[in-house]
């Protein structure tokens with residue numbers, strides 16, 4: 001497979017930094033643009049060409065395209081906090097939709113042909129069926145999901161009109177960290193279950209809240225499809241290869257294992273990894289949480305030559321825990 005220079009937007013963030021590492025490991029030339037609003041430069045190797053700035057800065061993006069001879073974009077840059085999107089919807093439409101418009105139109109003008117886009121299970125809202133397949137109605141229930149769906153739509157219409165193809169990858173619950181310990185999730189008030197749980201494991205928190213124990217699920221707590229970040233980014237590389245091989249095709253794929261784990265099952269697994277229990281507090285339901293969110297990954301398995309390598313929840317937790325310990329030992333966050 002011939003590799004072409006890739007621009008990773010949001011490459012100093014959690015998922016983007018793993019994509020940079022995976023692309024480099026596989027021999028792709030990589031550059032990064034990131035405004036460092038939530039990202040951290042130390043998640044990237046020093047020798048990655050790094051441009052600090054906003055993807056909506058057309059002049060900067062044009063310069064990167066020219067200087068790095070970019071042929072494809074992996075677009076991770078965006079704002080990701082669901083409750084914040086409800087409080088500040090216009091910020092989310094600006095940073096996720098309007099900034100993406102600028103990036104896509106700059107790419108089209110520069111003749112860049114392939115875009116892999118970070119979408120989310122939030123585009124489905126409260127899905128009418130679970131496992132959720134890609135044909136389920138897209139009815140987002142918050143501005144975050146709506147802002148991402150609008151970008152998917154822009155890509156779809158642009159691909160019909162210009163020489164461009166795209167992959168919209170809808171992530172379920174991204175978790176874990178680079179198995180080699182080079183990157184992971186950086187704190188700053190994370191609300192994600194696995195991040196919160198490993199913070200408790202290293203003593204940054206004294207307990208984990210369990211939000212809701214009275215759902216119509218086997219043990220009463222919410223069920224999610226946790227996918228290891230390295231498996232997730234591997235699907236991005238496979239998707240990009242496919243876009244290059246088949247320029248007339250686009251891809252819209254869920255990224256998940258098609259497997260559900262409850263909050264209590266995740267915490268039990270962490271207790272097992274640690275060999276001792278983490279303190280839990282049973283709390284009421286958190287607003288806006290669907291009881292059950294599991295992907296159908298049939299399309300992913302049928303379309304890409306992709307296999308899960310790190311699906312075991314204890315593996316996911318071990319990698320997240322190793323990273324949390326590293327953060328703590330370096331006083332990074």
Ligand SMILES: NC(=O)c1ccc[n+]([C@@H]2O[C@H](COP(=O)([O-])OP(=O)(O)OC[C@H]3O[C@@H](n4cnc5c(N)ncnc54)[C@H](O)[C@@H]3O)[C@@H](O)[C@H]2O)c1
Pocket residue numbers: 009010011012013014015016033034035036037038039040053054055056075076077078079080095099118119120121171172173174
């Ligand atoms: N983490 C998840 O569970 C999850 C789930 C579904 C989808 N996603 C999507 O994946 C992508 C990456 O998420 P993440 O978890 O790595 O978040 P993150 O906050 O760690 O990464 C986002 C990166 O983008 C940068 N950024 C934000 N706006 C920018 C802009 N306008 N120009 C340049 N840089 C900008 C930030 O500084 C950060 O480094 C996002 O688009 C998010 O919506 C994440």
Ligand SMILES: O=c1ccn([C@@H]2O[C@H](COP(=O)(O)OP(=O)(O)O[C@H]3O[C@H](CO)[C@H](O)[C@H](O)[C@H]3O)[C@@H](O)[C@H]2O)c(=O)[nH]1
Pocket residue numbers: 080082120121122172173174191192193194196208209210211212222223224263286289
């Ligand atoms: O301290 C915590 C944190 C979370 N939970 C529970 O754990 C489950 C998973 O919660 P996360 O916050 O880890 O993840 P979400 O399923 O809420 O969010 C995921 O889906 C969202 C869209 O629906 C966004 O895409 C988001 O980035 C992504 O992680 C939920 O039932 C939540 O209530 C707890 O019990 N205690």
